[in-house]
Amino acid sequence: MHNWVARRFETIDKYHPDMLWFDMGTDHATDPLKIRVAAYYYNRALEWGKQVAISAKGAAWVTGQIMDYEREGRAPMELTDWVWQPDDPSRTNSAMSKASTRPARRLRR
Numbered sequence: 001m002h003n004w005v006a007r008r009f010e011t012i013d014k015y016h017p018d019m020l021w022f023d024m025g026t027d028h029a030t031d032p033l034k035i036r037v038a039a040y041y042y043n044r045a046l047e048w049g050k051q052v053a054i055s056a057k058g059a060a061w062v063t064g065q066i067m068d069y070e071r072e073g074r075a076p077m078e079l080t081d082w083v084w085q086p087d088d089p090s091r092t093n094s095a096m097s098k099a100s101t102r103p104a105r106r107l108r109r
Helices: 002-015 030-047 105-106
Strands: 019-022 052-059 067-069 084-087
Touching: 002 019, 002 030
Parallel strands: 019 052, 052 067, 067 084
Antiparallel strands: none
16 A cells, blocks of 8 residues: 555655545545555645645545535535535446547547
8 A cells, every 4th residue: 555655645746736635435534555645645735825625525535625426416416515516427338347449539529
């Protein structure tokens, strides 16, 4: 797992991303490795003078994450006091089940 942390640090330092998005179904918000990555990311953002965010499903990260709901229909239907975003596939068939051979052409239509 320490290699996982090192790869996240490399991504953060190399690309200065606006958002880290994690598609993992875990509810271990107090995992020390994830807390280490979040602290590193937010501290680096302070150095860059940039606002950043972490997005994930469920309570996978520390307080302050953007809640990600797979498929908009699973998202809250009322006003919330937290930030969230829907995560809808761009095709009716799951993108995981069938890879498109011509995605650019489909996007141009």
